[in-house]
Amino acid sequence: MNTTPEFVRIFDTTLRDGEQSPGCSMTPQQKVVMARALAELGVDIIETGFPASSQSDREATAQIVRELRDPTLAVLSRCLPGDIEASARALEGAAKPRIHVFLSTSPLHREHKLRMSKEQVIESIGTHVAMARSYVDDVEFSPEDGTRTEEDFLHEAVAVAIAAGATTINVPDTLGYTTPEEIRGLFERMIANIPGAKDVIFSAHCHNDLGLAVANSLAAMEGGARQIECTINGIGERAGNAALEELAMALKVRNAFYNIDTRLDTRRLVPTSQLLQRLIGMPVQRNKAVVGENAFAHESGIHQHGMLRNRNTYEIMNPSDVGWPDTKMVLGRHSGRAALEHRLRALGYTMEDEQLDQVFAQFKALCEEQRVVEDEDLERLIDGGVSGQGYRLSSMTISDRGQRASAQVELSAPDGRRFNESALGDGPVDALFAALSNATGVKLSLESYSVHSVGLGADAQGEASLSVHHDGIEYQGSGTSRDIIEASALAWLDVANRILRRKPAGSPSVGKVANA
Ligand SMILES: CC(=O)SCCNC(=O)CCNC(=O)[C@H](O)C(C)(C)COP(=O)(O)OP(=O)(O)OC[C@H]1O[C@@H](n2cnc3c(N)ncnc32)[C@H](O)[C@@H]1OP(=O)(O)O
Ligand SMILES: CC(C)C(=O)C(=O)O
Secondary structure, three states, X not given: OOOOOOEOEEEEOOOOOHHHOOOOOOOHHHHHHHHHHHHHHOOOEEEEEOHHHOHHHHHHHHHHHHHOOOOEEEEEEEOOHHHHHHHHHHOOOOOOEEEEEEEEOOHHHHHHHHOOOHHHHHHHHHHHHHHHHXXXXXXXXXXXXXXXXXXXXXXXXXXXXXHOOOOEEEEEEXXXXXXXXXXXHHHHHHHHHOOOHHHOEEEEEEEOOOOOHHHHHHHHHHOOOOEEXXXXXXXXXXXXXXXXXXXXXXXXHOHHXXXXXXXXXXXXXXXXXXXXXXXXXXXXXOOOOOOOOOOOEEOOHHHHHHHHHOHHHOOOOOHHHHOOOOOEEOEEOOOOHHHHHHHHHHEOOOOOHHHHHHHHHHHHHHHHHOOEEOHHHHHHHHHOOOOOOOOEEEEEEEEOOOOOEEEEEEEEOOOOOEEEEEEEEOOHHHHHHHHHHHHHOOOOEEEEEEEEEEOOHHHOEEEEEEEXXXXXXXXXXXXXXXXXXXXXXXXXXXXXXXXXXXXXOOOOOOOOXXXX
């Protein structure tokens, strides 16, 4: 009986097909790190490798099997007894093992690559799927180059695999050749006509040679596929595989249209993508959907103006839903007054239209010399050379035992003086902010305070952001460190230093060292 599942299974093949991309090989240890991240992301199946092909794949699979109990762990096997035995051995002890058996079915592959007749292909599928099934209950079969296979023969091959015990039928578009219309129909007809089709899960495995991998995967799903094979950052043979992050967000953002979702924690998409980029040393292009640097960055004045009025004017996703801390408003040659004024306000500058016009003209002139204008450049334009000055954190000690937390901080001022203060608080951050306030003499009333993790594992960094109102002006600040408490201290000082720089020299109203 077919229990139509309400979600799309995500079969991640970053560690197998992804790793097959030139220059993307991973050590077993790197694969284990990546597998942990994939499990945290919530993928349903991880393809850990091709055990018969290398010692590294066997080692990686064995280690992942020892560590991960939740996602199904799949490994690839040709239709060869030795491959299937190696797969079964590598999966020994796995909580949810799957053997993924494949054999080409297209005329080109049959004739030139395998040199097998149709009959031999059919016999081999039946024999090897049944053999895999003698080791594990969960067997996936893929007719390689399925989308370039005669349709009646594809149906015959799939029917034999189901009869031999396959529980998932994955149809690969091995060369990225199909189109959305074509693959939707292909899946509809397979599911409607192949005996036993309703008892198995159909899956699509699309390559990106024509840039259609994600579109084709979504269309296959409309045709009835309930498993999608994909990779982080879309890595994979040649132009790659369907990008997991794009599929996940297409299903989430257009849920009213597709009416089906994945079980992924999409907030892990960016950290997982960044982890892979670091592990294999292959950055994604800046304009890569969802995980590229520019995916939530705006430089054009007209867009920035719209965004400031309502972010939905130019964003269809919330950056925090995919793991970015926030939208980025980049100031550059294409920016206008609205974005400049907004940034200036965040830095603590409020000005009349006339002064804004003047600063805007200087800003545009600066953009002729440099691509991006940073906060320090704006502060230099307005105050002249004081940016970056202020209190620096020399050391801090936090103790969080018992009812009250205590914090002790040592700060240095640009004139060389040092300030050592401590305070108690309701928690470590509260105590820290109180100690910083005692040391600087600046009282901040927080409007918002948040901490995000950037990256994963040993490389993870905490980014703290806060905004405050002071003398009727809104200031924003941020700080980054491996330690989130230190990141919070840096964000607090970022804001305090801005406030101090905005005070006239010698002002008694704020700070121990005016304009420190
Ligand atoms: C579409 C895909 O992504 S398929 C997966 C592709 N991945 C890889 O190839 C990565 C790992 N591969 C390897 O390390 C090596 O290719 C190995 C160890 C698997 C095999 O190496 P070799 O034995 O030297 O064979 P070689 O790679 O030269 O050729 C592939 C052989 O597998 C055969 N073959 C290919 N697919 C299958 C299959 N599904 N079932 C049975 N045999 C197959 C070919 O016909 C060829 O056989 P032959 O040597 O008898 O002519
Ligand atoms: C083995 C199959 C699934 C494959 O990777 C392909 O055809 O691209």
